[in-house]
Amino acid sequence: MKVGYARVSSTTQDLELQKHELLKAGCEKIFSESVSGKDNNRTELIKMIDSLRAKDTVIIYKIDRIARSLKGLIDIIELLKNKKVNLISLDSGDSVDTTSPMGKAFFQIAGVFAELERGMINARTKAGIAKAKIDGVKFGRTLGSKNPKTAEKIEKIEIFLKAGKSYDWITKELSVSKKTISDIRKSILSKAISEKSEVYA
Numbered sequence: 001m002k003v004g005y006a007r008v009s010s011t012t013q014d015l016e017l018q019k020h021e022l023l024k025a026g027c028e029k030i031f032s033e034s035v036s037g038k039d040n041n042r043t044e045l046i047k048m049i050d051s052l053r054a055k056d057t058v059i060i061y062k063i064d065r066i067a068r069s070l071k072g073l074i075d076i077i078e079l080l081k082n083k084k085v086n087l088i089s090l091d092s093g094d095s096v097d098t099t100s101p102m103g104k105a106f107f108q109i110a111g112v113f114a115e116l117e118r119g120m121i122n123a124r125t126k127a128g129i130a131k132a133k134i135d136g137v138k139f140g141r142t143l144g145s146k147n148p149k150t151a152e153k154i155e156k157i158e159i160f161l162k163a164g165k166s167y168d169w170i171t172k173e174l175s176v177s178k179k180t181i182s183d184i185r186k187s188i189l190s191k192a193i194s195e196k197s198e199v200y201a
Contacts, residue, residue, distance in 0.1 A: 001056045004030035005048055007037060007065045018061040021090055025059050037068040040075055041189050049076075050182060054084040057099065062091040125163040132159055157184045 004022030008015045015032055022030050029051075033044040040046075045066070052058070058080060060066045066087075067073035080087055080098075089096040153174050160170045167178045 001029065001053070002027045002059055003048060003052065003056055004032075004059050005045065005066055006030060006032040006061060007042070007045075008034050009036050010034070018065065021061055022059055025088075025090060027059055037064065037066075037072075040067065040072050043186075043189065045076075046185070046189070049079055049083075052080070052083050052085045056083075057086040057088060059088045059090065061089075063089045063096055125160075125165065128159055128163050132156075154184055157181055158188060161185055161188065 002025065004019070004025070004027035006015055006018035006022060008018070013034075015034060019030055019032060031044040031048040033042060035042050048058070058066075063073065067076055077087065086098045087096060088099065153176060156174060157170060157176065157180070160173070161181070161184070165173075167181050170176065170181050171178055
């Protein structure tokens with residue numbers, strides 16, 4: 001399936017233009033939003049990535065619509081690569097098409113940077129876990145626990161998400177479903193958006 005993603009950061013930009021071009025490119029489903037691209041914590045972007053299946057292709061109008069920084073782009077490309085999903089930008093100046101030989105090389109280069117980032121994430125994870133233990137958070141599976149949404153597990157899931165751990169890793173570590181993790185991630189994003197709104201109110 002071809003899946004489109006459109007984004008504008010202000011009401012003065014034309015979201016409909018992007019959606020029109022994505023439909024012309026054959027997108028069967030389009031996720032769109034009006035929000036800053038300064039980071040990857042965007043509601044529709046997260047929904048799109050969660051919905052993707054192997055062999056899908058994500059199509060964007062321009063590369064800066066899906067990510068505004070190199071780090072943000074690398075993170076997204078790594079997620080798509082792990083899901084076996086391709087990425088195509090319609091803008092000729094971007095020249096990103098991971099269905100082509102050059103595009104596949106682009107995936108490999110991004111993977112090198114992602115590996116370096118993972119090394120730094122692991123270091124931050126260890127520091128976060130050490131602090132959590134000092135604060136009294138106990139790690140490991142709770143014997144006899146049947147409810148995945150206990151307060152203790154929610155706290156651990158939040159720590160692991162902030163540390164950059166994958167859904168698969170958290171699922172195995174805490175015996176929770178990916179939907180539970182996704183719900184908690186959305187809750188974190190919602191809280192962050194709410195806090196920002198209060199700051200600018």
